[in-house]
Amino acid sequence: MxxxxxxxxxxxxxxxxxxxxxxxxxxxxxxxxxxxxxxxxxxxxxxxxxxxxxxxxxxxxxxxxxxxxxxxxxxxxxxxxxIDKPHPEKRVLPGVEALLERLDGMPQAELGLLTGNYQQGAMTKLGHFGLDRYFSFGAYGDDSDDRDQLLPFAIKRFEARNGNASVNSESVWIIGDTPRDISCARPHGADVLAVATGNYSAEQLRSENPTALLPDLQNTEQVIAVLLGQSVATNKAEK
Ligand SMILES: [Mg+2]
Missing domain, CATH: 1.10.150 (DNA polymerase; domain 1)
Known part of the structure; x- marks a missing residue:
């Protein structure tokens, strides 16, 4: 699916x-x-x-x-x-580029954003690292000041781009690093993959009951197995 x-x-x-x-x-x-x-x-x-x-x-x-x-x-x-100024803590997080590149080539995965950033700010941050090209739709801090309200904006934009094909929010994953990324999925029945690469530890994130929890996005095959199900790994093994 x-x-x-x-x-x-x-x-x-x-x-x-x-x-x-x-x-x-x-x-x-x-x-x-x-x-x-x-x-x-x-x-x-x-x-x-x-x-x-x-x-x-x-x-x-x-x-x-x-x-x-x-x-x-x-x-x-x-x-x-x-964003152009050098800083020791400025970087793409481990495994992200490889993961986006893999997912981008998969017909069963649609890449979008759910971020508190203003849309233009999101593109500035992603664009600085050459990652904006992976994301053609999303929900942003301009849409609502309440993160819990954002998910439907992303879905509507995806549907509009795809001939108004309707999307069930149960086929949606949110990937994020804070308790708010976890809680904003809940009203909409979406799944959450929490990653401990931000300011919250794995223990803190686990207590918010995400669907899945990983230390980071470094293990591409593991992340894909979580997000798309084991069948992907099987398909790949058969090739
Ligand atoms: Mg975050």
Whole structure:
């Protein structure tokens, strides 16, 4: 059966070495003259829109949609600068490139995104590493500030691209690194592969009951067996 595989970005596919946070801090400073506004704001698993809302709350700035739009546009400019800066923690996570390349060639796998990043920010981060070409649809932080609401946006976009073929959310996997990646699948009945390559340990992720849990995405055959079922490995062995 065909599977829709929706990948998170930060901590799952790649690490930016703090480029996103630096760019958000700069954008927030431009708007409000407040330095290091995101210092105490949680980022992992959050949507960009919600990060901005929380930064406003923590810094006693009233939230408005108009200022959020200015923040987003400024952030996206700064992100393109910050992602280009060298940083020891900036990298594609282990096994990801090989995995995407394999899945890209499989008719039974459809690669998409489910990320809290603004769409343009997602493409900036992926594009920096040459990985944007694998993803032609997804759900983004622009769609809703609530991660739990994102999955249907990705499905609708996939269906629209494929002649409105209808997709059952039970054929959907979310691949992510935080408890929020796990919980956002639940209202929609999708499966989750949790990976401990972000800020959460395997133990922390296990307690959220993902469908599957791996330390990382390094073992391509194992990941494919989890996401697409054992038949894939069998087919491959027969070739
Ligand atoms: Mg993440």
């Amino acid at each position: 065909r599977k829709i595989l929706l990948f998170d970005i930060d901590g799952t596919i790649l690490l930016t070495g703090g480029a996103g946070k630096r760019a958000m801090n700069r954008a927030f400073y431009d708007l409000f003259g407040i330095d290091n506004a995101l210092e105490h704001v949680r980022l992992s698993g959050m949507t960009d829109h919600l990060i901005y809302k929380n930064a406003c709350r923590q810094n006693d700035v009233p939230y408005t949609d108009e200022e959020h739009e200015v923040f987003r546009d400024t952030y996206l400019v700064y992100l393109r600068e910050e």
